[in-house]
Amino acid sequence: MSDFNRGYARTIPADRADMSVDAGLRSFMLGVYNKMALGLLLSAVLAWLTADFAPVQQLLYVVSPEGRLVGFTGLGTIIRFLPLAVLIGAMFMRNPSPRSASIVYWSVVSAIGAGLGVWLLAYTGSSVALTFLITASAFGALSLFGYTTKKDLTGFGSFLIMGLWGLVIASLVGMFWHPAGFSFIISLLGVLIFSGLVAYDTQRLKMTYYALGGDTAGLGVATSYGALNLYLNFINLFQFLLQFMGNRR
Numbered sequence: 001m002s003d004f005n006r007g008y009a010r011t012i013p014a015d016r017a018d019m020s021v022d023a024g025l026r027s028f029m030l031g032v033y034n035k036m037a038l039g040l041l042l043s044a045v046l047a048w049l050t051a052d053f054a055p056v057q058q059l060l061y062v063v064s065p066e067g068r069l070v071g072f073t074g075l076g077t078i079i080r081f082l083p084l085a086v087l088i089g090a091m092f093m094r095n096p097s098p099r100s101a102s103i104v105y106w107s108v109v110s111a112i113g114a115g116l117g118v119w120l121l122a123y124t125g126s127s128v129a130l131t132f133l134i135t136a137s138a139f140g141a142l143s144l145f146g147y148t149t150k151k152d153l154t155g156f157g158s159f160l161i162m163g164l165w166g167l168v169i170a171s172l173v174g175m176f177w178h179p180a181g182f183s184f185i186i187s188l189l190g191v192l193i194f195s196g197l198v199a200y201d202t203q204r205l206k207m208t209y210y211a212l213g214g215d216t217a218g219l220g221v222a223t224s225y226g227a228l229n230l231y232l233n234f235i236n237l238f239q240f241l242l243q244f245m246g247n248r249r
Contacts, residue, residue: 024209025206028205028219029205032205032223035224035227039105039231042110042113043235044113046116046117047114047116047120049117050114051118051120052120057117059073059076060076060115061118063121068121068122069118069122076115079111079115083112086104086107097217097221098220098221101224101225105227109231119239122246123242124249126247127245128246131245131246135234138195138237139198139234139237142196143202145199145202146203147203149199153199153203156196157200157201160193160196160197163189163193166189167193174186190237198230202230205229
């Protein structure tokens, strides 16, 4: 999904598009942000249900009498990998419609939200809340920068995408190799990469809007996939910040 309509970002240079006075662009971006915000709200509700509502919790997690996470049930393991499966499946969709793009968005958000209860079980509620507020503040500032800057971030974005692949490979290596300080380095790189992607993806959405030229169906697809990109950036940024700031139970 991070590659959706990347070519549009090169169609109109950022320093030539005067977005500040375009009511259509503001409406489009508002639609993206609203959809993302609703996705985060749904994720929060599902995370609370899976972490604190015993009948649901027992379906997904193995929890100690003290309330600490011990492991995952079979269903819990499936939920952990379901978002990746949906995203991979979506990559093979040809000419998605607004409806199918929306289904992909809400499927990924629901699957991720159902798996977020693990954070509430692993970290104290106060540290999760504080980290969320900091993530939201950072996201807002970075997205505003991406929206208002006239500097073309395309080259920077390509560098970030390469860094993201490196981060994925490093994370896989970290599952089997645990040198001192390795997880700290991965978390730091994760914060830097996803911070940059927030600004880059925001600017890319602006370029997509202008490249689509009023195509209603295309804008509907772009709204869902744009919200998905920003949602994934937010969730990953939050996850890596939580590893720095979270207090484990």
